[in-house]
Amino acid sequence: MRLSFLFTEVVDGLRRNLTMTIAMILTTAVSLMMLGGGLLSVRMADKTENFFIGRLEVRFYLDDAVSETDIDCAADPCKALLADMKSTPGVESVQFLNRAAALEEARELFADQPEMLQYITDSPLPASLRVKMTDGDQYQHIYESFATRPGVRIVANDKEIVDRLTSLFDGLRNAAFGLALVMALAAMLLVLNMVQIAAFTRRTEVGIMRLVGATRWYTQLPFLLEAVAAAFVGSALAVLGLVIARPLVIDRALGPLFDSNVFPRITGDDIAVVALTIAPVGIVFAAVTAYLTLRFYVRE
16 A cells, blocks of 8 residues: 555545544544543542541540640550550551640641631640551541540541542542543544545545455545544644643642642643543544444445
8 A cells, every 4th residue: 555645645635624623633632631631630539548548647635634634644544545556456656745745736737827826825735646547447446446435535537538538539530531421422423424524525536446456445544544643633632731731720720739738749740641541542532433434334
């Protein structure tokens, strides 16, 4: 097969159906950007969960009697709680904070909020035992083991916050995937129409080529490559859109949360991984759709 002929046929076909080609390129780009957004949401949810799992801790706030009288956890019930927690499977470390240490920590945390600092100073904070787990799934076991022990007033856990954040990103991911699916259907219909129209407009020359002995594959390959070429451009635009969206949209919207370590930052590596996923998907999708169209709808 002559490459020059093939190249000429593909270029002519794209030029003849320029408006439909542009529509397919834009639809492919939008659908792949939606898919890329969904994949970024998945990666961000996974990174957020991993980011916080390593920082998860269960905080056992002690009652007023312990907080006021036991400043170094040297007497029961605090001493017994500390010893039992350290010997519990799944516990990585246990830290005791008395009222003075808790107040100092709170002052650092709310240094830019004078009203909150005044409230904390006027309302003594309870002492606490902070348990860091080897696995976030150990929370329920640790909670049930110590929540009702003497000296424990209330139990707090970061895992609920992590679960809510990951649920949020899961919802964003599902929405992005849903929109991507709708756009993929539109792209498939555009590919189907483009291939059929291209074959119809060149039916005479294709018929002549078949009469002189050209194989069906030889005459239909240009139509398939037209769809692949349009999908390639659409995939490139989708990747470019993700690259541009990172500093202009993601970093601007979530920048303060990234800077304060609430969420892990979306990196160039994340964009690269998603780009290497969506680009082949767009090209293969267009190629398969074009092939099936030629196989089942274009008989001559």
